[in-house]
Amino acid sequence: MAIFEVFLKKDGRDEFRHVGALDAANDELALVSARECYVRRAEGDLLWVVRRDNILSPEREFTAPNADKPHRHHSGEAVAARRKALREMTKAQPDE
Amino acid sequence: MNEISIAARDVILAFVDDEHLMGQQHTEWIGVAPFLEEDLAFASIGQDELGHAAMLLEALVGTDDADIDALAFYREASQWRSCALVEVTLPEWSDTLLRHWLYDAAEELRWQLFQGSSVQLLADISVRALSEERFHRQHGDALLDVLLRVDDAHDRIMASLHKVLPLALTMFDGAPSEADALVEGVISGSLISLLGDWQQRVDHRFGPVDWEQIVRPVLSQRKERHDDFAPLLARMLEVLDLDRTVTW
Numbered sequence A: 001m002a003i004f005e006v007f008l009k010k011d012g013r014d015e016f017r018h019v020g021a022l023d024a025a026n027d028e029l030a031l032v033s034a035r036e037c038y039v040r041r042a043e044g045d046l047l048w049v050v051r052r053d054n055i056l057s058p059e060r061e062f063t064a065p066n067a068d069k070p071h072r073h074h075s076g077e078a079v080a081a082r083r084k085a086l087r088e089m090t091k092a093q094p095d096e
Numbered sequence B: 001m002n003e004i005s006i007a008a009r010d011v012i013l014a015f016v017d018d019e020h021l022m023g024q025q026h027t028e029w030i031g032v033a034p035f036l037e038e039d040l041a042f043a044s045i046g047q048d049e050l051g052h053a054a055m056l057l058e059a060l061v062g063t064d065d066a067d068i069d070a071l072a073f074y075r076e077a078s079q080w081r082s083c084a085l086v087e088v089t090l091p092e093w094s095d096t097l098l099r100h101w102l103y104d105a106a107e108e109l110r111w112q113l114f115q116g117s118s119v120q121l122l123a124d125i126s127v128r129a130l131s132e133e134r135f136h137r138q139h140g141d142a143l144l145d146v147l148l149r150v151d152d153a154h155d156r157i158m159a160s161l162h163k164v165l166p167l168a169l170t171m172f173d174g175a176p177s178e179a180d181a182l183v184e185g186v187i188s189g190s191l192i193s194l195l196g197d198w199q200q201r202v203d204h205r206f207g208p209v210d211w212e213q214i215v216r217p218v219l220s221q222r223k224e225r226h227d228d229f230a231p232l233l234a235r236m237l238e239v240l241d242l243d244r245t246v247t248w
Helices: A027-038 A064-068 A077-092 B006-027 B036-061 B065-073 B093-114 B120-147 B151-172 B178-184 B192-206 B229-237
Strands: A002-009 A017-024 A046-051
Touching (some): A017 A027, A017 B036, B093 B192, B120 B151
16 A cells, blocks of 8 residues: 545646545556546535655755745845844844 | 335336435444545445435425334335345355446436436436446446456456346336336336346356356345344434434
8 A cells, every 4th residue: 555645726826735644555546536636516626636655855954044034025024134133143242 | 105006006016115224234344344434435425325215215205204204114015116236245255246347237227217217306316326336336447447356356247246246136126006107107127127238238248157056036026124124224223213203
């Protein structure tokens, strides 16, 4: 048995969305099960079923450093907030 | 609705009752099948069969739920036209899988009998049902493709095949007015006329069956019920009987 991830898309401009996973013995059974388990009430018009093993998924550290890069946010609010915080920290410690 | 003759009603009821009970049997696997995906799949396929029964019932009595319930649930046992295959309780999963495959292999042929029906509504319903049945057969075949390649599973499947085959032959028992319905053009052939095609499908799927060795069931033109019918119907009525006036 292998684990498969299931994605559905409604016709139109919506993107494919992940709706769940399932266990199946092979590709055909994965498709058949996905149809009966996730699309039986016409929840989507298009179906993707992907073997979880085929999804490239790096360790968390691969993306973690990007959590603290406010200069990449185009609104400027995050940068302004950070500059303000630095100024206040400097005021609070004038001798250093 | 008055275009449905008495003979037509009889052959339609034979299909209604088979679809209704087959749907019920499949949905009873919800929560107890060997794994989650399969209990959902069986229940989902069962709901398709219930949908087919509902469409045929509407053809007989219109869309009033009370009338549909009266016909679908509250006939005397002798007035039902189901076959033993769909009435019997099969607690073993492998037996149930075999029933699913054997029933659906015949169901496609049975809908084809309605395709050119003199009752246009039946022809229309058959188109809809056949489009769904394709996926029921794919489900059964995909499972069997995997299981028949594993020694232990293969042996269990073949044992179940020979256990269920005598019951499956009851599918080809025609309702009392079948001959009249045939003359009226409601159906294009009798149920027994499908037997040869169905046996070929079975042979092709499981390897040649020695049909002479398969015990022939006693047929009653669908007027007699299997012992498991009464408890099955009691389970089906458990909620409805609480209050028949409630609109769900």
